[in-house]
Amino acid sequence: MFTTRKQYYPYISPFDPCPPIRVKTYVTAPNLYLGFQPPNLPQFSPHEALQKGTLWKVFYDPYYSPYEMANKGDYK
Amino acid sequence: MWIYEKKLQYPVRVSTCNPKLAKYLIEQYGGADGELAAALRYLNQRYSIPDKVIGLLTDIGTEEFAHLEMIATMVYKLTKDATLEQLKEAGLDAHYVNHDRALFYNNAAGVPWTAAYIQAKGDPIADLYEDIAAEEKARATYQWIINMSDDPDLNDGLRFLREREIVHAQRFREAVEILKEERDRKKIF
Numbered sequence: 652m653f654t655t656r657k658q659y660y661p662y663i664s665p666f667d668p669c670p671p672i673r674v675k676t677y678v679t680a681p682n683l684y685l686g687f688q689p690p691n692l693p694q695f696s697p698h699e700a701l702q703k704g705t706l707w708k709v710f711y712d713p714y715y716s717p718y719e720m721a722n723k724g725d726y727k
Numbered sequence: 728m729w730i731y732e733k734k735l736q737y738p739v740r741v742s743t744c745n746p747k748l749a750k751y752l753i754e755q756y757g758g759a760d761g762e763l764a765a766a767l768r769y770l771n772q773r774y775s776i777p778d779k780v781i782g783l784l785t786d787i788g789t790e791e792f793a794h795l796e797m798i799a800t801m802v803y804k805l806t807k808d809a810t811l812e813q814l815k816e817a818g819l820d821a822h823y824v825n826h827d828r829a830l831f832y833n834n835a836a837g838v839p840w841t842a843a844y845i846q847a848k849g850d851p852i853a854d855l856y857e858d859i860a861a862e863e864k865a866r867a868t869y870q871w872i873i874n875m876s877d878d879p880d881l882n883d884g885l886r887f888l889r890e891r892e893i894v895h896a897q898r899f900r901e902a903v904e905i906l907k908e909e910r911d912r913k914k915i916f
């Protein structure tokens with residue numbers, strides 16, 4: 652399944668001083684995938700667009716902190 | 728010239744009295760990848776770039792000032808009523824000694840803004856690639872601030888600002904495509 656959140660697993664040494672963070676995540680925002688925006692893409696209603704920060708559904712990719720994620724369950 | 732509309736681009740709400748958040752937010756006010764740097768970078772670069780993309784730099788540069796105003800409002804709300812004890816706790820005591828509760832263009836570590844943060848190389852591709860990088864860095868900064876904040880209303884405004892960075896990066900990428908002039912051409916290599 653396509654996602655704009657990616658993970659990698661850094662090397663963990665047996666001699667690291669702190670408890671390891673085993674999974675690191677990073678964002679690959681939708682602007683990386685589209686190239687020049689094609690015509691006639693789906694839009695939000697004007698009211699929704701003003702609230703979300705984009706008219707185009709394809710670019711909507713909200714970010715929530717781990718704290719918010721824990722309280723919400725999902726992020727979309 | 729500009730026409731000023733006396734309202735924010737997106738409503739700013741702050742629900743918790745936590746001046747520490749102001750210390751983080753100031754990164755987007757006077758930091759290297761903040762809104763001031765963005766606005767000044769684009770509005771300056773536009774004089775020496777092909778006609779086709781001048782309007783884009785004007786539009787985005789102008790919008791960055793609207794973002795700057797939102798950040799300023801957030802910082803102001805978080806500091807205007809803070810006691811000296813709270814400012815000390817938030818690590819804003821040095822700021823207070825220099826500025827009282829006034830806003831200032833410095834980053835989260837107190838380093839004052841400098842024009843050395845921005846560039847105008849006069850080469851359209853070099854400048855647009857810098858702009859794309861600036862937008863991605865601003866997006867990342869918003870993520871790190873959201874991670875540090877537990878104020879849901881503040882985060883709502885920050886999410887809006889971060890979404891705009893995604894759209895700006897998209898438009899700058901399209902500007903590069905326009906300047907490559909290969910967009911509608913049949914590709915025969």
Ligand SMILES: [Fe+2]
Nearest residue numbers: 765891892895
């Ligand atoms: Fe931007």
